[in-house]
Amino acid sequence: MKHALLVSLAVLASSAAAQSTIKINGYAGQDNTIYPEMINRYVRPQLRGVTVTYQALQGDYNQGLTTLLASGSAGDLFYLPGETLDTYIATGKVLPLTGQVSTAPFVRSLTNAFTRDGKVYAIPKDFNTLTLVYNKDLFDEAKVAYPNNNDTWSSLTTKLTNLKKALGSDYYGICLAPDYARMGAFAIGAGWKQFGANGKTNLLDPAFQAAFNWYTGLTKDKVGIQPSEISQDWSGGCLATGKVAVAIEGNWITGFLKDNAPNLKYGTALMPKADRTGKRGNFIYTVGWAVNANSKNRANALKVLNILTGPQVQQYVLDQGIAIPSRTALANNPFFKKTTPEAQNAAAVFAGASDGNVAPYTFGPKGPDWAKPINAALAAALSGQQSAANALKKAQQDMATLQSR
Numbered sequence: 001m002k003h004a005l006l007v008s009l010a011v012l013a014s015s016a017a018a019q020s021t022i023k024i025n026g027y028a029g030q031d032n033t034i035y036p037e038m039i040n041r042y043v044r045p046q047l048r049g050v051t052v053t054y055q056a057l058q059g060d061y062n063q064g065l066t067t068l069l070a071s072g073s074a075g076d077l078f079y080l081p082g083e084t085l086d087t088y089i090a091t092g093k094v095l096p097l098t099g100q101v102s103t104a105p106f107v108r109s110l111t112n113a114f115t116r117d118g119k120v121y122a123i124p125k126d127f128n129t130l131t132l133v134y135n136k137d138l139f140d141e142a143k144v145a146y147p148n149n150n151d152t153w154s155s156l157t158t159k160l161t162n163l164k165k166a167l168g169s170d171y172y173g174i175c176l177a178p179d180y181a182r183m184g185a186f187a188i189g190a191g192w193k194q195f196g197a198n199g200k201t202n203l204l205d206p207a208f209q210a211a212f213n214w215y216t217g218l219t220k221d222k223v224g225i226q227p228s229e230i231s232q233d234w235s236g237g238c239l240a241t242g243k244v245a246v247a248i249e250g251n252w253i254t255g256f257l258k259d260n261a262p263n264l265k266y267g268t269a270l271m272p273k274a275d276r277t278g279k280r281g282n283f284i285y286t287v288g289w290a291v292n293a294n295s296k297n298r299a300n301a302l303k304v305l306n307i308l309t310g311p312q313v314q315q316y317v318l319d320q321g322i323a324i325p326s327r328t329a330l331a332n333n334p335f336f337k338k339t340t341p342e343a344q345n346a347a348a349v350f351a352g353a354s355d356g357n358v359a360p361y362t363f364g365p366k367g368p369d370w371a372k373p374i375n376a377a378l379a380a381a382l383s384g385q386q387s388a389a390n391a392l393k394k395a396q397q398d399m400a401t402l403q404s405r
Helices: 002-018 031-046 061-071 082-089 108-113 136-142 153-167 180-189 206-217 235-240 252-260 298-308 311-319 328-332 341-352 367-383 388-404
Strands: 020-027 050-057 077-081 123-128 131-135 172-175 244-249 266-269 281-291 357-360
Touching: 020 031, 020 061, 020 298, 031 050, 031 298, 031 311, 050 061, 050 298, 061 077, 061 082, 077 082, 077 298, 082 281, 082 357, 082 367, 108 123, 108 281, 108 357, 131 136, 131 341, 136 153, 136 244, 153 172, 153 244, 172 235, 180 206, 180 281, 180 357, 180 367, 206 367, 206 388, 235 244, 235 252, 244 252, 252 341, 266 341, 281 298, 311 328, 367 388
Parallel strands: 020 050, 020 077, 172 244, 281 357
Antiparallel strands: 077 281, 123 281, 131 244, 131 266
């Protein structure tokens, strides 16, 4: 009897030790549906005895995650947005993954986006880059060739200008957001570096000036317009009106067009090459899986991370059209060979991660405030309130003040 009781207690103790709960913090919206489903489909069968829960953070994700990390109640595993990586590393609460997770299967530019001082802090779960999405009917009507992967800034300007001349005042060549998230990619293509060796930003660098001047110069004769000029708040909305020929966006635009402009015939081209360097520029917009440095379930958190970035899950993400997954091996996936506009756009977005000068979309240690001087300059120059030269001069002054704090 005594022996049986001891055995029972031992079994119970062993069972309790095997039990573990891994909490994940991620985005709300569709992720709050998708990831619980993927956990049930792929994680649960491979990690018996481990309970995995998905806790979506409503509202401002970065603010929510910051609060949870500060209070010690963040998940064992969480999304880490690439643009705010530096501010989270500074907290010391993101576990370096170097030596614990293999980064070899993933697109190099994506893992680079999560690397600081030789340490990898997150594994990319998916990503986006920028492409040119164009309205085929407008180019056909204007008898102008479609944008293509060989276009330079100059040849694209010529096409847009000719289209505007052919179609008249009710139509526009391109929609231009006053946002570093779009214009900055052209500066990267021209060879500009976001931070110099001293950690400072030089907006008067010739490469940045060239991109700024070209981008804002497209507003000449209304070839390019801001979204607000046609009552839109982003360039995807511009394209959906049927009045604008080109938008600069990522793969997120395809779902929007499907719902809001289902009859629009559109195509996708890679970003144009800078005349100065012959290179196209692009941003990596990515979110990674990071492990809480204070997690008491680190080993199981790493196992969950490996499953959620594994081949099965990434293939599922691609097949379902959820996002562009991050594994290099998917480059030749049959999905990218399809002729649908959605698949063609996805293929261009995937190619954009490894073509030309590619940089992570990030703000550096100052956080989102870093982009404000640039965005203000773009708004001033695109609207004609200031010359490009004066707008840039003011932006550099404001940037220097910000970075000296």
